[in-house]
Amino acid sequence: MATGSADSPATLYGPVSLVLGTAASVTVVFAGLLGIAFSLLFGSLAVTFALLGLGQKLNRVQCGIGLATGSLGVLHPVLLVSA
Known part of the structure; x- marks a missing residue:
């Protein structure tokens, strides 16, 4: 491992947010079956x-x-409940 390496747990913020955002979008589509939680x-x-x-x-x-x-x-269930 080289000195001054940029590897840290903080480099995973992007991929984790991308995966969780995609999962949120998929669960919005199936909100009728899965619920809004x-x-x-x-x-x-x-x-x-x-x-x-x-x-x-x-x-x-x-x-x-x-x-x-x-x-x-986040906004889809909030707007769905408020309507």
Whole structure:
């Protein structure tokens, strides 16, 4: 392992937010079968990890996509309940 390596757990914020955002979007589609709790959980975790990754400027594209899909996963159930 080289000295000054950029490997750290923080480099996984982007891929994790991307996966959780995708899972939130999929569970929004199946909200009638699964309920809204899964999309809220996956979406809020995706938004959290995306904001952490964007704050540390790591994997910005993946964090941006995770933020967008995660926010859809959070906003859809909120708007569904409020309507």
